Amino acid sequence: GQSLEQPSEVTAVEGAIVQINCTYQTSGFYGLSWYQQHDGGAPTFLSYNALDGLEETGRFSSFLSRSDSYGYLLLQELQMKDSASYFCAVRNYGQNFVFGPGTRLSVLP
Amino acid sequence: DSGVTQTPKHLITATGQRVTLRCSPRSGDLSVYWYQQSLDQGLQFLIQYYNGEERAKGNILERFSAQQFPDLHSELNLSSLELGDSALYFCASSGGPVTSGGQETQYFGPGTRLLVL
Numbered sequence: 001g002q003s004l005e006q007p008s009e010v011t012a013v014e015g016a017i018v019q020i021n022c023t024y025q026t027s028g029f030y031g032l033s034w035y036q037q038h039d040g041g042a043p044t045f046l047s048y049n050a051l052d053g054l055e056e057t058g059r060f061s062s063f064l065s066r067s068d069s070y071g072y073l074l075l076q077e078l079q080m081k082d083s084a085s086y087f088c089a090v091r092n093y094g095q096n097f098v099f100g101p102g103t104r105l106s107v108l109p
Numbered sequence: 110d111s112g113v114t115q116t117p118k119h120l121i122t123a124t125g126q127r128v129t130l131r132c133s134p135r136s137g138d139l140s141v142y143w144y145q146q147s148l149d150q151g152l153q154f155l156i157q158y159y160n161g162e163e164r165a166k167g168n169i170l171e172r173f174s175a176q177q178f179p180d181l182h183s184e185l186n187l188s189s190l191e192l193g194d195s196a197l198y199f200c201a202s203s204g205g206p207v208t209s210g211g212q213e214t215q216y217f218g219p220g221t222r223l224l225v226l
Contacts, residue, residue: 089152
């Protein structure tokens, strides 16, 4: 089967940099996606890695290493509004989407 | 606002009942996805439709079914409801069926919160 693992919680202060890791066990997938979800809200797309390496989108960057079965989301210049849950997800070759359990990020003043 | 609409926003019903959740995708999007999110749980992929056809099936119970209509809106039917079915149900849409290596950003609706008593 497929499974993704993420830390359940991460805490950081405003202006800091935080890295949210995602490790996975899956036989094959197209790419690794990241979604943000604020309390009571819907998930919103953040980033996608089809290939190994770093993708940068503003303050957010995402990294994938297929050989290490590992990826991460890097958030820079943290702001209070970044407090949310972050999910990694893959679409496996069976066309099913698998989401990680989510990491709750708390940004402190 | 993602452009995806879901109705109703809230639904309270009793065990054993049947409910229908409705989703209208963004204008022009052909794919619709359904997800279940239980309290403090991650997102569980249920099913995907593309242009009226079932494309992928995830962890969807036999008591649940879905369909996508010619106007591309979709409905998720939940029957013989159990307490454990209480959850937030999200619909998402994207432009295409997702080809290998490609990324189809999914746009999520606001969700339907189902409470089974």
